[in-house]
Amino acid sequence: MTSDQAVAVAGERDTKSDRFRSTAQVLPLPEGLYLISVTPPRQAPVIVRGVSFPSVQLTSIPQPGSVAPRFLHKGELNSSAWLSGTDQAVVVVPAGASPLLITNYLYGGELQVCLDVQVKRLDNVATAPTVGLRLHTHIQQVGEVSFAAGEWAAAEDAPFWVEAIRVEVTPTVGQLLQYRVPGVSTSEGNWMPAPGLLGAPGGRPLSGIAFRLLPPLASTHRVVYGARFLRHGEMEAVDGEPCRSPQPQDPLIALRVAILPR
Structure with missing residues (x-):
């Protein structure tokens, strides 16, 4: 699901009590491997056409001369990933990578809380070390x-x-x-x-x-x-x-x- 699709879904049910909102964060990361995970708040998710809200989109901001990081999520390696519930993704950040763009999407009343996003470096994980x-x-x-x-x-x-x-x-x-x-x-x-x-x-x-x-x-x-x-x-x-x-x-x-x- 793309950002435009998410906006379109929100537009179909745009009311004062049921609306679509988003917040974005830019996060530059040095070269390495990272685990990005989300912790859902204590609230029932809102399901809209199979998409669970709140949710988080991971992507990057293209910059001249930079390389896009890659996201390994559910067995697939892509240039972006969507996380919800207790999802997580491994991020491959090469040298000179573009900064990450982390966007939190909400759908519903004002009291809905964003997902808690955690970023952990994997380079020194003892149980599953990276292989040179x-x-x-x-x-x-x-x-x-x-x-x-x-x-x-x-x-x-x-x-x-x-x-x-x-x-x-x-x-x-x-x-x-x-x-x-x-x-x-x-x-x-x-x-x-x-x-x-x-x-x-x-x-x-x-x-x-x-x-x-x-x-x-x-x-x-x-x-x-x-x-x-x-x-x-x-x-x-x-x-x-x-x-x-x-x-x-x-x-x-x-x-x-x-x-x-x-």
Whole structure:
């Protein structure tokens, strides 16, 4: 549900005792991982066309040269998230990220109370620590270049394709991280355990990517990743879902990956 849709819903039942209100807060966050949760007040929620109020929308304010944070909510990685009840979302804040925009929506009488929003940094969570990794990509006409977790691995602004990748992780993770090119019948379609090489330097471009975690790591963490294709653009996925362009012969020109606590 977008802000415009919410306003439209409110407009259908706009009375003195039953109306739509919102308050917004801008929150810049340094690079890192955060857990945003909400605590509902002691009041019955108002349900309007399947949407529970009060509710909170998480998004960001676009700024020139900045990167939008990503929100992992209910198994999906998106540029925004809606929270209500006791919902929570993990926020991936890259370096140079746009500030968060937290909007609290109310629907009903003046006595309705906003949700309590809590932001907690996850970098030092002992029970489910973040997993460091290094993504090594072999890029057409560039060679091998290394990138940190969550960074876009690409030839800057040039549309050169990715020919091969390998991922280095800590010894405790090792082969519990695997990756492959989905939708192909060659050896690239088989799951490759880290830190194995997927693809061939100097060869044809990768046509897609997927990452997965094996137990016991999969019970405490999830792997999130994205891919950018020459014609189709960007795609996001989690936990083994395929990132592959629906257009034939569309080369992969950038990708990123991170392992996050659940």
